[in-house]
Amino acid sequence: MATVAHQHLPSVAPSRPTSNRSMETSRSASASTSASMQQKQIQAKIAQLELDAAGDKEQELEIEREVKKANRELSSMLSNMDAPLSRLEALQRKYTELLQDMKRTEREYQKAKKRGDQLQKEKDAQRTELNRVTAMKDKLEKISRDFTKENKRLKDELQNLKATESRAREDLHERLERMVADVEDCITAQDQPESQPPIDIELDEL
Secondary structure, eight states, X not given: OHHHHHHTSOOOOTTSOHHHHHHHHHHHHHHHHHHHHHHHHHHHXXXXXXXXXXXXXXXXXHHHHHHHHHHHHHHHHHHTOOSHHHHHHHHHXXXXXXXXXXXXXXXXXHHHHHHXXXXXXXXXXXXXXXXXXXHHHHHHHHHHHHHHHHHHHHHHHHHHHHHHHHHHHHHHHHHHHHHHHHHHHHHHHHHXXXXXXXXXXXXXXX
């Protein structure tokens, strides 16, 4: 089956890239593995059916042997009786015994069936619970992954906010320093007296 799957793949031209050949080889290997697994499952199913059939056949043979044995015992018992009434009474007793055995077997079968049904219900309930737990586990794992991603995003955002705040604080500090320097320059300029223009005295006015 793996050979047939490989024959259906398109032929690879020499000029094709190596990546395409690798992908086709991977698909061929995957198809071969899938076909092999399916073949093994079919063979296992056939083997199980043959085993069940053999078990049923063995049970039928066992029942047939038991019936023949009971008939031989009954024939042997009746052959030792001469009176027809004695034979009739013996048949009646045998019938009563067989009827009791059959009723007892029916009750045991009903108990076993009831127990089997109960076990099947418990098995189904356990499977349902397992599926529920598995689904919850998957959901919790997804929530955990989402929480981890969100936590990382918040951390990155916090780092960005800290960096932005630090830059804003430094910028504000520099602006305040410049404002203080400007104010100090203004105050210094106001405290200094204005320079007087030079007075020219004419000699003839003296």
